[in-house]
Amino acid sequence: MDLFDRLKDLREQGLAEIKEAESEKSLNDVRVKLVGKKGELTQILHQMKDVAPEKRREVGQKVNELRDLFNEKLASAKDNLIEKAIEARLEAEKIDVTLPGRRKHVGSKHPIRIIQDDLERFFIGMSYQVVQGPEIESEHYNFEMLNLPKDHPARDMQATFYVDADHLLRSQTSPVQARTMEKHDFDKGDLKMISPGKVYRRDDDDATHSHQFMQMEGLVVGKNISLSDLKGTLELVAKHEFGQDRETRLRPSYFPFTEPSVEMDVSCFECGGKGCAICKNTGWIEVLGAGIVHPNVLSAAGIDPSVYSGFAFGLGLDRFAILKYGIDDIRDFYSDDVRFLQQFRQEED
Amino acid sequence: MLVSYNWLKDFLNMDGVDPYALAEKLTRSGVEIASTVHPEDGLSKLVVGHILTCEKIEGTHLNKTTVDVGEDEARQIVCGAPNVAAGQDVIVALPGAHLPGGIKIKKGKLRGIESNGMICGLQELGFSDSVVPPKYADGIWVFHDPDLKPGDSVFAALGMDDYVLDFDITPNRADTSSMEGAAYEVGALIDQKPKIEDVVLKEDGADWTGDFTAVADEKIAPKYYLRKLTGVKIAESPLWLQVRLWNAGIRPINNVVDATNYVMLLTGQPMHAYDAKLFDKTKKIEVRLAKEGEKLQLLNEKEIDLDPQDIVITDGEQAVGLAGVMGGLNSEVTEETTDVILEAAVFDPALTRKAALRHDNRTDASALFEKGINWDNTQKALDICALILRANAGATVLAGEIKASDLDKEAVVITTTASRTNKILGTDLSMDEIVKILGKLNFPVAVNGDEYTVTVPNRRWDIFIDSDIFEEVGRIYGYDNIKSTHPATGELIGGYAADEVKVRHLRQLLEGQGLSETINYSLTSEELATTFVKKALAPVKVNWPLNSARTTMRQNLICGLLDTVAYNFARKQTELQLFENGRVYDMEGGDYHEHEHLAAAYVGLAGESNWQHKDEVVDFYYVKGQLEDVFEMIGVKDVEYRAEAIKGMHPTRTAGIYVNDEYIGLIGQISPVLTMTDKNFAGKEIYVYELNLDALLPLMAKGVKSKPAPKYPAVQRDLSILVDEDVTNAQVESCIKENAGKYLVSVEVIDVYQGAHLAAGKKSLAYRLTFLNEAETLTDAVVTKATDNVQAALEEKLEANIR
Numbered sequence A: 001m002d003l004f005d006r007l008k009d010l011r012e013q014g015l016a017e018i019k020e021a022e023s024e025k026s027l028n029d030v031r032v033k034l035v036g037k038k039g040e041l042t043q044i045l046h047q048m049k050d051v052a053p054e055k056r057r058e059v060g061q062k063v064n065e066l067r068d069l070f071n072e073k074l075a076s077a078k079d080n081l082i083e084k085a086i087e088a089r090l091e092a093e094k095i096d097v098t099l100p101g102r103r104k105h106v107g108s109k110h111p112i113r114i115i116q117d118d119l120e121r122f123f124i125g126m127s128y129q130v131v132q133g134p135e136i137e138s139e140h141y142n143f144e145m146l147n148l149p150k151d152h153p154a155r156d157m158q159a160t161f162y163v164d165a166d167h168l169l170r171s172q173t174s175p176v177q178a179r180t181m182e183k184h185d186f187d188k189g190d191l192k193m194i195s196p197g198k199v200y201r202r203d204d205d206d207a208t209h210s211h212q213f214m215q216m217e218g219l220v221v222g223k224n225i226s227l228s229d230l231k232g233t234l235e236l237v238a239k240h241e242f243g244q245d246r247e248t249r250l251r252p253s254y255f256p257f258t259e260p261s262v263e264m265d266v267s268c269f270e271c272g273g274k275g276c277a278i279c280k281n282t283g284w285i286e287v288l289g290a291g292i293v294h295p296n297v298l299s300a301a302g303i304d305p306s307v308y309s310g311f312a313f314g315l316g317l318d319r320f321a322i323l324k325y326g327i328d329d330i331r332d333f334y335s336d337d338v339r340f341l342q343q344f345r346q347e348e349d
Numbered sequence B: 001m002l003v004s005y006n007w008l009k010d011f012l013n014m015d016g017v018d019p020y021a022l023a024e025k026l027t028r029s030g031v032e033i034a035s036t037v038h039p040e041d042g043l044s045k046l047v048v049g050h051i052l053t054c055e056k057i058e059g060t061h062l063n064k065t066t067v068d069v070g071e072d073e074a075r076q077i078v079c080g081a082p083n084v085a086a087g088q089d090v091i092v093a094l095p096g097a098h099l100p101g102g103i104k105i106k107k108g109k110l111r112g113i114e115s116n117g118m119i120c121g122l123q124e125l126g127f128s129d130s131v132v133p134p135k136y137a138d139g140i141w142v143f144h145d146p147d148l149k150p151g152d153s154v155f156a157a158l159g160m161d162d163y164v165l166d167f168d169i170t171p172n173r174a175d176t177s178s179m180e181g182a183a184y185e186v187g188a189l190i191d192q193k194p195k196i197e198d199v200v201l202k203e204d205g206a207d208w209t210g211d212f213t214a215v216a217d218e219k220i221a222p223k224y225y226l227r228k229l230t231g232v233k234i235a236e237s238p239l240w241l242q243v244r245l246w247n248a249g250i251r252p253i254n255n256v257v258d259a260t261n262y263v264m265l266l267t268g269q270p271m272h273a274y275d276a277k278l279f280d281k282t283k284k285i286e287v288r289l290a291k292e293g294e295k296l297q298l299l300n301e302k303e304i305d306l307d308p309q310d311i312v313i314t315d316g317e318q319a320v321g322l323a324g325v326m327g328g329l330n331s332e333v334t335e336e337t338t339d340v341i342l343e344a345a346v347f348d349p350a351l352t353r354k355a356a357l358r359h360d361n362r363t364d365a366s367a368l369f370e371k372g373i374n375w376d377n378t379q380k381a382l383d384i385c386a387l388i389l390r391a392n393a394g395a396t397v398l399a400g401e402i403k404a405s406d407l408d409k410e411a412v413v414i415t416t417t418a419s420r421t422n423k424i425l426g427t428d429l430s431m432d433e434i435v436k437i438l439g440k441l442n443f444p445v446a447v448n449g450d451e452y453t454v455t456v457p458n459r460r461w462d463i464f465i466d467s468d469i470f471e472e473v474g475r476i477y478g479y480d481n482i483k484s485t486h487p488a489t490g491e492l493i494g495g496y497a498a499d500e501v502k503v504r505h506l507r508q509l510l511e512g513q514g515l516s517e518t519i520n521y522s523l524t525s526e527e528l529a530t531t532f533v534k535k536a537l538a539p540v541k542v543n544w545p546l547n548s549a550r551t552t553m554r555q556n557l558i559c560g561l562l563d564t565v566a567y568n569f570a571r572k573q574t575e576l577q578l579f580e581n582g583r584v585y586d587m588e589g590g591d592y593h594e595h596e597h598l599a600a601a602y603v604g605l606a607g608e609s610n611w612q613h614k615d616e617v618v619d620f621y622y623v624k625g626q627l628e629d630v631f632e633m634i635g636v637k638d639v640e641y642r643a644e645a646i647k648g649m650h651p652t653r654t655a656g657i658y659v660n661d662e663y664i665g666l667i668g669q670i671s672p673v674l675t676m677t678d679k680n681f682a683g684k685e686i687y688v689y690e691l692n693l694d695a696l697l698p699l700m701a702k703g704v705k706s707k708p709a710p711k712y713p714a715v716q717r718d719l720s721i722l723v724d725e726d727v728t729n730a731q732v733e734s735c736i737k738e739n740a741g742k743y744l745v746s747v748e749v750i751d752v753y754q755g756a757h758l759a760a761g762k763k764s765l766a767y768r769l770t771f772l773n774e775a776e777t778l779t780d781a782v783v784t785k786a787t788d789n790v791q792a793a794l795e796e797k798l799e800a801n802i803r
């Protein structure tokens, strides 16, 4: 067999062996055998002396071509094998991605706080200051300063928690109005405030009564504050809290510390105004009380009612939460079942 | 106040005034209408029937009747009512009739006897038990009206064709608690002047005032008028009057009682009728404050001990009535009564209110007196009542009346301006418009330029000042017609006080750590209020607590969190991470104090349990780590934890938390004595911390001043020591910090070991010290010198062996 035939055989045999090598080691053995220093190709070159001189060049050329071919195939076979090894390893690392993850506890904000925080930001956006006042309050601020003199029917001893002869747990957030007005320096500008906080009434706890609940008081006093300003403000609150498509109405009402006094209703979110159990068939739901600050209240705080006027409103944060989230038992807010609390994680606020 | 639409027709032309639209108008402009009821709604085929024959069905309580219902033939109807009899005009529900509650009347058989309809009582037509006249309470209703014919619908006769508007009256609008008051209000809204007529009474008996005296103190009874009538024949009132009473929610009793109630409904002036016989002996009535020890039995048979602040009516000797509240049983009008003394009076509102409350005996009359009544109606009420008794009870009105007191009330006169009216309302009303609005209310107005003066009639005793006038103008103009504007207050900056921002930041951090926010009650028991605190202060207790669990204002938040833990445990929720931010309350030096606190409670696993079994159970160090994260996030440094015994807490697993030697709170495990003995807690380990924010907030970092990340590498050295088991980590750490020089940036505990491999009473601690020089690379020599110093100090001060 001449060298050309041998080269031809070697080509076929070599390519087959490269293809068949299954590991990096066996591939390396093939490499040594084919293109190593003592490999087949080298051996062929060693037999060059037996070739006719005019053919030597051609043989040399063929050998080099074959070496290049082998090297190229060896390299790509090696890449293949490495790739396969990685694939095999990754396959072995397979996990069931449908199994559940390890979870931490996720916190939640109390539903009343969601309402409170939201309203605070809403009013701060309209340049109201957030002000706090004491919960253990004097009769003076809780009643007298609010135009509720001694013997006023609304000052029912039975309905208020007294802690001594003239101190009580505030029955409303309104005393903060009086305290703030008293301190406010009107030379430095008008007054715009809200005051959220706990209030207390001597009611036995049941689905609709709580001896403790939360209110938010609002007050604006300046030289040109009117009922139309109150109306515009309350409409914004109602739409912000209960939806842009809610209708509102103001009704005459009575509070000792405002005159005129109004209550605001919004169209029932359940029935849209047709009448249902939630709105007691009226189509309307009462959401807050408000009015023009009574001149006696301004005077008591040292403000001249012939120069200044103001409006005030008070809303129940519990009530807002009850209406907004469809809660049917006020005690749920204070017994704090975690399953009740945690559903409010989904509320954007 | 239940206001009858049909009755309003006496005062106003109601043609074209839809009752439901009127209710909405009233709600928006005057008085909230809680409901509008049309009693005949949903009912049908109820007619007048005349009973021709009535015979008892043997062996039953039933009667077989034949009834003429205006058809060709009489119907046979079986009736079980005890008072059924031939000759009566009754209510018949024909077959196919609809009754309240979805009941439908069908032809049928009772005890095998055919019955073609039902003879009804008022309750079966939806009347409340509280308005059915006593005589017909347990049987069928019987008409006594000759104008009614068999087959007539009963709705008009019984007033069921009326619309009843429920006026939900605020305390200031008690003027609408009468038909006349309601008519003025409705008139203002439909722009009509109501026909409120004066009465002319021609007395027809002899003068009685010669030998009768009445005495009343003006201070407690500013008006006290009496009339006497004789020859009264007690009977049922005419149906039209009974209808007006029951549609107003008042039960008809007899012609005398009904007359006083009717006049009260009409005028708002409570009336009382005494049996005159009681005064035959003394010929005297005296109105005075009660005396200590005096007793009175009221009409409702309640025996009361009178209080010296009660106003009583007496015959000069004994009490015969609690003024403005209820008459006495001894002067009650009965079937035998022939002569009555009628009383119309004004009593002091506060005394009347307190008496009604004191004796737990509020009545329609006391409710009217306490909210005030129309002083101008006393005479009219008395005279109308006399007229009605003459018409309905055949009474003779004796000549003369006695006015034991007769204080006049001057009308309130208010002067203000159109510009101020517009300024307060935010309106742009002309003087003409204002005058027109006040005219609708029938208020006399005098105008002088921009100024106007209103003379307020006494029937509107709620109006005193200009603001009251603005309210009248505003509501009649219509709140719907007022513009919506926004306060022009000039430039103001809104926002929170600095501390409020910090508190809200803390709440957010805890929520981010996975805690659920709770809100708990401030009132708790005195015991719990003063547990879980380092030092209990004087408790704040409420008078008349609702129950023994809510007597005292809390001095800690942990007690509320434990309530919440117990509530959740009872509902099988045992993985809990909760917090509360709120106030605690105490008393010191006679002053009340409120402090802002923050507390958290942890029970169970740190995360959700998982199938990989990588659960971490909450323990002291987990909770402390969470708290340390909080301190890190708010920039509070150098926090010290000192082992401390605190009431209610685990004695050896609790620490007081200090910053700069100031106590700011506690952390630890709730005492097992509490969790083991209280079955709510099932022996679970509950860990808590509570912080006094009044102390903590001032320590919080104020803003961030940025510096670049370190450019040079930090160097770490580990240090392992053997010390006596009593030596605390805090001692070792402070020794390291004091001696490691200025490049030490952190000390980390990496191991704590105590056990078999060590000598008894010893423990091994390992620390990782990190050094960093922000200006250049630290050399080995510098670090080695620092650690050598530390080792020497530990050996010397804590007798540590370096390992």
Ligand SMILES: [Zn+2]
Pocket: A268, A269, A270, A271, A272, A273, A274, A275, A276, A277, A278, A279, A280, A281, A283, A284
């Ligand atoms: Zn509805």
